[in-house]
Amino acid sequence: MIFTHGGTVMSRTVLILSSSPRIGGNSDLLCDSLAAGVESVGNKAVKLHVAQMKIAPCRACEYCHEKSDGVCVIRDDMDQIWAALDQADAVVFASPIYFFDCSAQLKLVIDRLYARYEQMQVENSALLLTCGAEEDVAESAMILYRKLAACCGFQDKGILCATDVWAAGEIQEKNVLQDAYNLGKIL
Secondary structure, three states: OOOEEEOOEEEEEEEEEOOOOOOOOHHHHHHHHHHHHHHOOOOEEEEEHHHHHHOOOOOOHHHHHHHOOOOOOOOHHHHHEEEEEHOOOEEEEEOOEEEOOOOOHHHHHHHHHHHHOOOOOOEEEEEEEEEOOOOOHHHHHHHHHHHHHHHHEEEEEEEEOOOOOOOOOHHHHHOOHHHHHHHHOOO
């Protein structure tokens, strides 16, 4: 969708945080399908491979809240994510399920969002998950996402969980890729 503001045509930017270490795997393909949906309506999709980034864990030092206005004391690749979030209208968190929860790579990003959760201007969010079992295995990740969206003030546009996908590319046999495309169109 193209939005206008004062006669100026504006498209929306959707940031996709893909956390699978397996580029080209099921989670990544799900992200690509969502991105195609985003772009099909004239919006911009930006995908960051957070598993390839160097992101340190939160130190719980409270510098971000006590000594600065949301600036984290840690200088690492999270700065790239902050810059992308500053330009984003929507954010999509994507992860394979590893032992009943999102990947550690995504959890590092989520923990670091604490620094600016009150200042983020992102409007909408969504969650993409893949797992090698049934959907109940992903319940913890879904709960975490819902609480994160509520805390940050994101309007949750949906959760997609591709089940019973293990081998790379197995997701191509599932209807969930079309669901991701359709979700991308409404972000």
